Amino acid sequence: MDFFLQLVLLGGGFLALVKGADWLVDGSSSLARSFGVSPLFIGLTIVAFGTSAPELAVSVSASWKGAGAIAVSNVVGSNISNIALGIGLSALLFPMVVPRSSVRKEIPFNFLVSIAVLALLIGSAGVFRLERSSGIVLLVFFALFLEYTWEMARKDRSLPEALAGKQANPGRTRDRHKSLALLLVGLGLVVVGGNVTVNAASKIALLMGMSEAFVGLTIVAVGTSLPELVTSVRAAMKKESDIAIGNIVGSNIFNLLLILGLSAVVRPLQLEQRLYAVDMLYMCALPLVLWLFSVRDKKIGRGEGALLAASYVAYLAFLLWRG
Numbered sequence: 001m002d003f004f005l006q007l008v009l010l011g012g013g014f015l016a017l018v019k020g021a022d023w024l025v026d027g028s029s030s031l032a033r034s035f036g037v038s039p040l041f042i043g044l045t046i047v048a049f050g051t052s053a054p055e056l057a058v059s060v061s062a063s064w065k066g067a068g069a070i071a072v073s074n075v076v077g078s079n080i081s082n083i084a085l086g087i088g089l090s091a092l093l094f095p096m097v098v099p100r101s102s103v104r105k106e107i108p109f110n111f112l113v114s115i116a117v118l119a120l121l122i123g124s125a126g127v128f129r130l131e132r133s134s135g136i137v138l139l140v141f142f143a144l145f146l147e148y149t150w151e152m153a154r155k156d157r158s159l160p161e162a163l164a165g166k167q168a169n170p171g172r173t174r175d176r177h178k179s180l181a182l183l184l185v186g187l188g189l190v191v192v193g194g195n196v197t198v199n200a201a202s203k204i205a206l207l208m209g210m211s212e213a214f215v216g217l218t219i220v221a222v223g224t225s226l227p228e229l230v231t232s233v234r235a236a237m238k239k240e241s242d243i244a245i246g247n248i249v250g251s252n253i254f255n256l257l258l259i260l261g262l263s264a265v266v267r268p269l270q271l272e273q274r275l276y277a278v279d280m281l282y283m284c285a286l287p288l289v290l291w292l293f294s295v296r297d298k299k300i301g302r303g304e305g306a307l308l309a310a311s312y313v314a315y316l317a318f319l320l321w322r323g
Contacts, residue, residue: 003207006200013196017226020189021234024050027183028243034176037153040099043235043246044106044253045149050187051227051247052078052254054194059263068269072121072128073276075255076283079114081225082248083286084312086232090244091305094236098245098294101152106249107294111287113141113256118280126273128280135264142257190227198223252287282315 028042055078062070090096098107120137121128201223228251235244263269286308293304 003204006203006207009196010200010204013193013198013200016189016193017197017230018193018234020186020191020193021227021231023182023186024190024231025186025235025238025240025243027179027181027186029238029240031176031179031183034179035153038099038101039240039242040101040246041149041153043243044152044250045146046183047187047231047243047247048250048254051190051231052251052259053191054227055255056259056262059259060266063263063266063269066267068130068263068267069271069276071263072130072260072269072271073279075260076276076279078225078228079252079255079283080279080286080315081312082228082252083290084308084315086225086229086248087245087290087300088305088308088310088312089229090232090236091300092302092309093233093305094239095299095301095305096236096241096244097299099242100298102245102249103291103294103298106246106253107287107291109145110249110252111284111291113253114284114287116141117256117260118284121280122273128269128271128273128276130260130264130269132265132268135261135268138257138261139265142254142261145253145257190231194223194226194230197226249287278318 024047028047029039032039032042055074059071059074062068062074087096117130117138120134121130228247232244232247235241235247260269289308290300293300293308
């Protein structure tokens with residue numbers, strides 16, 4: 001009976017996740033058009049923050065409870081699966097055009113922030129440690145990132161569109177309210193649907209006799225990134241590459257600067273280097289690989305998507321081997 005209930009929850013959660021991703025993409029796209037800003041800006045900010053909500057809750061809560069390893073590994077694992085699995089599967093199914101701005105600015109920034117976090121974490125005696133002072137530094141850089149995205153939005157808007165937005169226009173206002181409502185409801189469905197899907201899938205796996213370690217390393221690890229994954233795949237299907245790329249890159253930046261920053265301010269984070277060195281290096285390498293794939297033709301094709309997805313499968317196999 002419990003198995004059947006979990007199957008129903010799994011199906012319902014996944015349907016909510018997919019429908020929420022559809023509404024999130026449609027609402028984001030129409031909201032961007034109504035304000036005269038690029039979908040990339042919406043993807044880097046509103047969508048990225050919303051899909052990072054599960055990571056924010058898990059990492060800050062883990063830090064509060066003194067589980068620094070969970071707080072850090074949650075962010076690292078999410079950033080890895082975002083690029084390797086999220087962009088990999090999206091491009092494998094629907095090749096994506098990478099916005100010029102992302103090639104020149106956001107993806108390199110994601111890489112530099114990853115390296116900076118690794119440098120801040122490196123301590124002594126085989127320990128990764130992120131102090132409160134380092135957390136404050138990350139939050140300062142997050143504020144600078146928000147300032148950058150605000151300038152992006154300001155430059156996106158042409159003068160006629162900006163003036164039109166200030167004029168009384170009930171029709172436009174209603175459209176914006178509808179788009180915002182669609183975006184927020186979609187975001188809520190994505191977060192709730194992802195959580196229900198992960199919990200149900202984990203319980204089904206345990207009922208089938210799979211170990212807790214295997215469930216944690218596979219279903220839960222991938223599940224925390226389900227909002228980003230499904231949203232980016234649906235955005236790629238709808239030819240909204242700006243939202244797909246912005247969602248992933250923005251989410252990674254949010255994870256590293258906001259979530260790790262807040263977690264370290266709540267309580268300094270500490271974990272063993274030998275257990276997480278490979279994960280950290282893989283996380284740092286992925287934005288560089290993504291940039292190399294996109295810098296020439298400004299797009300990620302099926303071949304590049306297959307390589308990213310295959311690297312994630314190899315990483316999961318390494319995790320299971322490592323135990």
